[in-house]
């Protein structure tokens with residue numbers, strides 16, 4: 001008898017919890033679906049719309065970028081003024097430093113997505129890092145994993161919201177969004193390079209530096225540069241070469257425009273590669 | 279060794295252990311993914327996590343892979359939590375018995391262990407079944423985890439063997455090593471048992487947390503570090519602490535239910551008194567483990583945020599936000615039940631009545647705190663989720679739902695739960711020391727200043743214009759601890775040499791015992807819920823950011839579906855526990871010897 005009473009009582013409590021769980025709003029969270037788009041025929045308007053879908057959907061940007069103050073509320077901010085003030089901030093040291101206009105916005109947004117800590121909006125940094133480390137994840141890496149084309153679409157969307165004409169390339173038919181980024185890197189002007197040696201070739205670094213066996217000596221020997229310089233210093237030396245001058249060399253010889261010509265992803269790869277030369 | 283019905287359980291244990299070994303051996307027969315990778319010309323160590331397509335997941339007899347693994351894993355966790363926790367406080371109780379020289383403690387510690395022994399085989403059974411199911415349903419994932427953790431599974435198996443050996447020795451040598459120095463030997467065995475048990479849990483926690491915050495591998499999942507680095511991933515220690523505490527609270531709650539049931543079922547007043555006392559002690563243990571849990575929980579959550587803000591927001595603001603509301607309801611239920619039980623306990627002493635008028639104020643604070651805690655603040659959602667839920671922000675309730683308010687509520691609830699306990703403690707002691715009135719005044723002051731501090735810091739935190747209002751929570755926690763620790767110390771001095779009045783153990787209403795059933799039911803369900811949250815945080819990843827879950831069941835089920843599954847698992851667990859309790863009771867039941875039969879006539883007699 002006692003047993004039955006106790007059992008019934010326990011069952012009842014269980015039932016209460018179960019019913020409670022069932023009357024709350026029910027949401028099932030599905031993994032993101034890959035959109036298969038006819039990108040060959042996509043014009044810039046389609047690209048912007050695609051970007052907005054990604055911003056609210058697969059990109060999970062609105063998880064943080066919303067009105068709750070965890071990240072800049074980009075859907076409600078005046079992005080024109082916002083981006084311009086970031087670029088003008090003395091603390092900004094990215095590739096678009098000192099530049100303005102649509103192209104600079106593209107660089108800034110791309111940096112924000114691929115290497116968020118290059119510039120951290122004041123007050124939003126990771127706790128305890130004094131705004132040097134961004135809590136935002138790289139969007140081209142897991143768990144978000146936007147492809148090159150998808151990132152371009154998001155940039156187009158944000159550029160459009162910032163009132164400038166999107167400068168990103170339209171995807172060609174080969175570059176379906178679902179395709180692996182590696183497969184999209186065939187044509188130089190549409191996709192970024194993904195192999196550091198190729199990058200060095202295409203930007204002609206080895207013409208001045210002793211790299212890949214070129215034995216050139218216009219610039220410092222870069223074999224083993226990873227032992228002398230940190231990742232940050234190497235990156236700086238590429239996109240802002242005159243900031244510090246290597247001993248025994250003249251300023252102004254190394255081209256100043258790599259920061260502009262190079263993709264952020266290429267810069268990253270290149271820096272990783274150089275830093276690994278030990 | 280005392281022959282008794284525990285023996286079958288012992289034998290069953292051996293059977294289970296060998297089952298596990300067979301399962302482990304069987305896994306050795308499965309295709310070795312590392313070798314497969316090597317075949318493809320890759321170095322196994324540098325190969326990343328496998329990319330698995332939908333078709334690579336075996337389907338077996340139309341069973342839902344995820345639900346099967348989920349149920350087995352949770353069942354194993356329930357049992358393991360219980361089996362690991364009880365020896366911890368059993369040893370503590372045994373130690374109490376030794377230092378106070380009070381045999382009652384010792385026999386209660388032994389009784390705790392008796393229940394554990396019967397549950398142990400089921401733990402092993404569930405663990406073996408879980409391992410088997412994982413390898414059957416998720417071979418690529420298990421292959422990858424084996425690759426990352428290399429020989430660690432063998433260490434786990436070894437530890438499991440050691441755990442079995444020490445557990446059996448600890449239990450069966452109880453009577454043989456009862457007094458004097460031998461008791462210390464016995465307690466050392468207990469210590470060893472607990473050390474092994476905790477290590478066992480920490481190892482398993484490493485696997486669970488690796489899947490949430492992988493370390494020792496690069497972004498593709500290729501192994502770059504040692505097994506130790508993979509184990510010591512960012513969430514490992516927070517989870518270790520949280521589970522350690524939660525296990526103690528959980529074990530206490532379950533043993534309490536056993537005592538409550540025995541109390542209700544017993545007729546003999548002496549036995550009732552014993553079980554009342556056991557119920558009280560168990561509840562005390564449960565609360566002891568419970569009080570620091572919210573802090574450990576917040577630490578865990580803070581580490582999740584700092585590991586990945588994305589994961590943190592997914593937990594607290596995304597689809598899972600509602601789960602924390604259920605969590606709050608369950609925790610509130612637990613607090614109310616534990617307090618109700620403590621208040622009922624005032625009946626046991628003659629002076630207890632004096633405190634009854636205060637109970638209603640304590641009740642108001644606990645319920646008020648509970649209501650603040652369940653108030654949701656914001657729900658951050660994807661647009662489609664917003665459509666379903668109709669808005670992200672609770673406009674009216676917003677201010678109550680933010681962290682400072684919740685922290686204030688939690689701290690006040692803890693302080694007042696402690697107050698309930700203190701009232702009972704005092705009700706059986708009449709202070710005689712000169713220091714008593716002054717001490718009393720200090721304690722009052724501690725409570726008043728402490729509570730004002732908690733509320734004040736809460737208000738300050740509320741008006742501070744930062745996103746992270748964590749600063750305010752530190753003085754709150756400190757206040758709570760000062761009140762609790764301070765008044766314990768003062769009471770020890772104040773009540774030194776106090777005249778103790780009898781506690782009438784057993785003078786408890788049957789209704790109060792039901793609080794001791796609410797506790798484990800809510801606890802079990804809560805653990806199930808938290809397990810679901812932990813897994814859901816990984817969203818559609820087996821190993822977060824490293825190995826994607828491409829199975830058909832990669833979605834996060836709705837709260838309702840999850841609740842139903844958790845209820846079923848809880849029912850299963852309850853059934854096992856009823857059986858376990860029954861088994862351990864069986865050990866005491868003696869069949870009456872048959873009546874001596876009238877001497878039968880022998881053939882020679884008949885012949886005569």
Ligand code: HEM
Pocket residue numbers: 355359486517520521522524525528568571572574575576578579609612801804805808809811812
């Ligand atoms: C309020 C802050 C808290 C947070 C953010 C939190 C968070 C979590 C999380 C994420 C888990 C999953 C770990 C797992 O199952 O593997 C967990 C487990 C758990 N939590 Fe909490 N928790 C909090 C407070 C509490 C409290 C106050 C209790 C007290 C009842 C509690 C009881 C549990 C239990 C029993 C488990 C399962 C432990 C195990 O599997 O061994 N938590 N918690």
